[in-house]
Amino acid sequence: xxxxxxxxxxxxxxxxxxxxxxxxxxxxxxxxxxxxxxxxxxxxxxxxxxxxxxxxxxxxxxxxxxxxxxxxxxxxxxx
Amino acid sequence: xxxxxxxxxxxxxxxxxxxxxxxxxxxxxxxxxxxxxxxxxxxxxxxxxxxxxxxxxxxxxxxxxxxxxxxxxxxxxxxxxxxxxxxxxxxxxxxxxxxxxxxxxxxxxxxxxxxxxxxxxxxxxxxxxxxxxxxxxxxxxxxxxxxxxxxxxxxxxxxxxxxxxxxxxxxxxxxxxxxxxxxxxxxxxxxxxxxxxxxxxxxxxxxxxxxxxxxxxxxxxxxxxxxxxxxxxxxxxxxxxxxxxxxxxxxxxxxxxxxxxxxxxxxxxxxxxxxxxxxxxxxxxxxxxxxxxxxxxxxxxxxxxxxxxxxxxxxxxxxxxxxxxxxxxxxxxxxxxxxxxxxxxxxxxxxxxxxx
Numbered sequence: 302x303x304x305x306x307x308x309x310x311x312x313x314x315x316x317x318x319x320x321x322x323x324x325x326x327x328x329x330x331x332x333x334x335x336x337x338x339x340x341x342x343x344x345x346x347x348x349x350x351x352x353x354x355x356x357x358x359x360x361x362x363x364x365x366x367x368x369x370x371x372x373x374x375x376x377x378x379x380x
Numbered sequence: 381x382x383x384x385x386x387x388x389x390x391x392x393x394x395x396x397x398x399x400x401x402x403x404x405x406x407x408x409x410x411x412x413x414x415x416x417x418x419x420x421x422x423x424x425x426x427x428x429x430x431x432x433x434x435x436x437x438x439x440x441x442x443x444x445x446x447x448x449x450x451x452x453x454x455x456x457x458x459x460x461x462x463x464x465x466x467x468x469x470x471x472x473x474x475x476x477x478x479x480x481x482x483x484x485x486x487x488x489x490x491x492x493x494x495x496x497x498x499x500x501x502x503x504x505x506x507x508x509x510x511x512x513x514x515x516x517x518x519x520x521x522x523x524x525x526x527x528x529x530x531x532x533x534x535x536x537x538x539x540x541x542x543x544x545x546x547x548x549x550x551x552x553x554x555x556x557x558x559x560x561x562x563x564x565x566x567x568x569x570x571x572x573x574x575x576x577x578x579x580x581x582x583x584x585x586x587x588x589x590x591x592x593x594x595x596x597x598x599x600x601x602x603x604x605x606x607x608x609x610x611x612x613x614x615x616x617x618x619x620x621x622x623x624x625x626x627x628x629x630x631x632x633x634x635x636x637x638x639x640x641x642x643x644x645x646x647x648x649x650x651x652x653x654x655x656x657x658x659x660x661x662x663x664x665x666x667x668x669x670x671x672x673x674x675x676x677x678x679x680x681x682x683x684x685x686x687x688x689x690x691x692x693x694x695x696x697x698x699x700x701x702x703x704x705x706x707x708x709x710x711x712x713x714x715x716x717x718x719x720x721x722x723x724x725x726x727x728x729x730x731x732x733x734x735x736x
Contacts, residue, residue, distance in 0.1 A: 316528075358610055361616070376525070377526055378502060379528075
């Protein structure tokens with residue numbers, strides 16, 4: 302599929318948004334994607350999570366290739 | 381035939397691998413759901429010396445997943461139960477039982493004695509504390525954590541350009557954001573699986589066997605049995621958020637850094653008695669033991685939102701609950717409403733009081 306990105310949510314993020322996977326329109330870069338996600342799911346404002354594009358962790362803002370797989374990865378504390 | 385025969389004949393492991401295990405010293409922080417399987421397999425594999433740090437005692441709710449302990453251990457310090465379990469199993473094993481929680485005061489001295497650290501703790505302040513201490517001392521850290529049906533495993537700070545927990549999670553989360561298993565529940569086999577993955581990583585790092593999860597984090601979901609692996613990249617802020625000296629580390633308050641709420645011990649709390657401070661029990665009615673003292677206010681957490689005004693007139697408020705988690709939430713809730721107030725939560729709650 303073109304111009305879409307596939308999102309996989311983990312842990313608390315999946316729980317908060319009520320979905321483990323979703324497909325959304327392509328966003329140009331990771332900062333724009335975060336903005337889109339926060340508008341779509343305001344509950345995410347209170348959860349910290351890291352972001353991976355095609356299974357690589359993102360630090361700072363990065364371009365998102367078309368058709369990319371994004372993972373929303375919250376930390377876990379339990380032991 | 382030695383008891384390690386079956387791993388010694390394994391191609392790529394051999395006598396050399398066994399010798400390396402025998403000469404290794406590892407420190408486990410937290411002898412809980414993750415720590416138990418880690419201990420069982422590292423002890424069986426023949427790791428030379430295993431230090432175990434945990435200040436907790438065995439309680440009945442531990443038994444579904446903390447598989448080293450049984451009914452006869454209830455109330456015993458966990459590290460004591462660990463010690464006698466393995467002494468009864470392997471005559472030559474070296475176990476150093478340390479009946480303390482790790483802190484900025486003891487971490488550097490203890491970790492310095494070991495080659496590798498294993499984080500089996502259950503809270504964010506400890507996880508960041510252990511990470512930072514390992515970075516400062518140059519020790520590899522095998523990390524595992526769980527949330528409900530999911531787990532994550534990684535190896536931090538290993539060799540050159542080995543990234544650490546702060547590269548993966550540069551922002552310290554507060555406990556209320558991500559509840560732990562005492563709040564969300566856990567099927568015992570999940571920490572069993574994640575703990576076994578951790579034990580495997582420990583053995584790989586100690587013996588240069590295979591490819592450890594260096595700069596990678598592995599997620600496992602027990603409901604779907606799916607795994608997901610992510611490559612970790614350096615975070616430019618990771619270095620500057622780690623204390624830059626032993627002295628700076630010892631001055632850190634990891635709980636405050638994570639929670640934004642100051643935690644007090646019972647001793648510190650008692651020092652504030654008699655002053656103009658509201659002392660609030662946020663446990664639900666019926667939780668034991670009841671605590672009765674003059675001036676004690678009882679506001680169960682479930683009703684706090686409607687009763688915040690009851691605490692309006694006091695500048696200082698001190699919350700406690702059974703284990704220190706709900707009081708933390710209560711403190712944060714009140715702080716959001718009244719940013720000017722000085723608000724505290726008692727670390728470890730009533731459970732910590734029972735121990736003293």
